[in-house]
Amino acid sequence: MSTPRIRSSIAKTPRTFYWMVVPAVVIFFALHTIPVLTGMFFSLTNYAGYGTWNLVGLSNYINLFQDDRVLNSYGFTFGFAIVSTILVNVIALAIALGLNSKIKFQAAFRGVFFIPYVLAILIIGYVFNYLFANSFPAIFTAIGLPSLSDNLLASPDFAWVGIVITTVWQAAAFNVILYLAGLQTISADLYEAAAIDGASGWRRFRSITFPLIGAYFTINMVLSFKSFLQVFDQIVALTAGGPGTSTESIALVIFRGGFQGGEYGYQMANAVVYLFVIIIVSFLQLRILQRREASFS
Amino acid sequence: MTDTLTQTTAPLPAEPDAPTRAPRTRRRPGGGNGGTNWWLTALIAVCSLTVLIPLYFTVVTALKTPDQLGGTGFELPTSIRWENFADAYQLTNFPGRC
Numbered sequence: 277m278s279t280p281r282i283r284s285s286i287a288k289t290p291r292t293f294y295w296m297v298v299p300a301v302v303i304f305f306a307l308h309t310i311p312v313l314t315g316m317f318f319s320l321t322n323y324a325g326y327g328t329w330n331l332v333g334l335s336n337y338i339n340l341f342q343d344d345r346v347l348n349s350y351g352f353t354f355g356f357a358i359v360s361t362i363l364v365n366v367i368a369l370a371i372a373l374g375l376n377s378k379i380k381f382q383a384a385f386r387g388v389f390f391i392p393y394v395l396a397i398l399i400i401g402y403v404f405n406y407l408f409a410n411s412f413p414a415i416f417t418a419i420g421l422p423s424l425s426d427n428l429l430a431s432p433d434f435a436w437v438g439i440v441i442t443t444v445w446q447a448a449a450f451n452v453i454l455y456l457a458g459l460q461t462i463s464a465d466l467y468e469a470a471a472i473d474g475a476s477g478w479r480r481f482r483s484i485t486f487p488l489i490g491a492y493f494t495i496n497m498v499l500s501f502k503s504f505l506q507v508f509d510q511i512v513a514l515t516a517g518g519p520g521t522s523t524e525s526i527a528l529v530i531f532r533g534g535f536q537g538g539e540y541g542y543q544m545a546n547a548v549v550y551l552f553v554i555i556i557v558s559f560l561q562l563r564i565l566q567r568r569e570a571s572f573s
Numbered sequence: 574m575t576d577t578l579t580q581t582t583a584p585l586p587a588e589p590d591a592p593t594r595a596p597r598t599r600r601r602p603g604g605g606n607g608g609t610n611w612w613l614t615a616l617i618a619v620c621s622l623t624v625l626i627p628l629y630f631t632v633v634t635a636l637k638t639p640d641q642l643g644g645t646g647f648e649l650p651t652s653i654r655w656e657n658f659a660d661a662y663q664l665t666n667f668p669g670r671c
């Protein structure tokens with residue numbers, strides 16, 4: 277007698293809960309978990325994306341580590357992600373500090389610096405593509421610097437710079453918002469106390485501001501590094517991996533080889549490795565950065 | 574840093590009358606030390622050009638005729654071609670695709 281009563285009381289309370297959670301779980305499982313597991317399964321086959329396939333064990337994974345194209349894409353992606361993460365965080369923190377101080381038109385400037393975030397990165401990429409290909413060469417020729425008048429994106433050695441510029445332009449906006457939120461949690465009393473003690477601006481930044489936004493710094497570093505490791509749209513719009521294969525990111529190699537090159541199973545193996553690389557990198561970053569966050573206990 | 578903090582906070586309990594503290598904190602944001610930092614405002618304004626110039630370029634390009642597209646692309650359009658928007662709407666078959 278007591279068991280059904282308990283069961284009904286449990287069932288009565290969470291009915292709304294189930295109505296909210298179960299559809300989300302079902303949709304997530306059907307549209308995310310099942311495709312992931314399917315992809316992981318196909319990484320063990322020689323499936324080309326069409327036709328018949330056989331199980332080939334782990335040979336896809338072994339071949340990955342001997343494939344120059346894949347290794348180059350890992351090198352490019354990590355280099356790109358490291359440079360972009362540092363630049364984005366330095367620039368975003370500087371802009372956020374400026375926007376948080378006593379300036380005129382503060383709300384308007386905050387709005388301006390937020391604009392890039394609401395634009396699609398693919399469209400920004402096409403705009404910057406035109407700027408790099410036509411506008412900047414014309415400007416540099418006009419001001420008498422013909423050595424800089426080549427299309428930046430056509431140079432195998434420097435095309436990545438154009439991708440970094442475009443990425444930083446767009447990604448800084450979101451990090452500015454997070455840093456601004458962090459800066460607003462710092463009590464003005466601390467700065468007042470520091471001013472009484474005669475602390476300089478740099479000293480105030482190093483001893484008060486930066487330690488107190490440590491958590492925001494951590495999350496910005498982890499999120500931006502993770503999203504830059506997944507770089508895809510900018511590259512499609514700017515260089516399409518070229519010139520040659522000099523700006524091919526991991527995601528671009530997976531997309532091209534998997535869906536256009538008849539290497540579906542092989543690139544699924546690449547995607548599985550890539551998934552674990554991102555998980556491990558993000559986890560390590562979180563651990564290391566959280567350890568250096570100041571604790572005020 | 575902990576030393577300096579305890580130094581500054583230590584004298585506060587010594588003056589216990591709250592009414593004298595309240596007006597002091599209220600006066601500070603009004604003006605007191607400085608007010609608007611115009612140099613920083615100018616710097617931020619210059620930095621905001623990095624966002625605004627590509628946007629200006631995009632809007633200006635959207636209004637040009639194809640034969641105006643030469644040069645740097647930053648020139649103002651000599652004649653505005655609103656048909657670009659109609660063309661884009663038709664070429665992408667926008668509402669029909671969705």
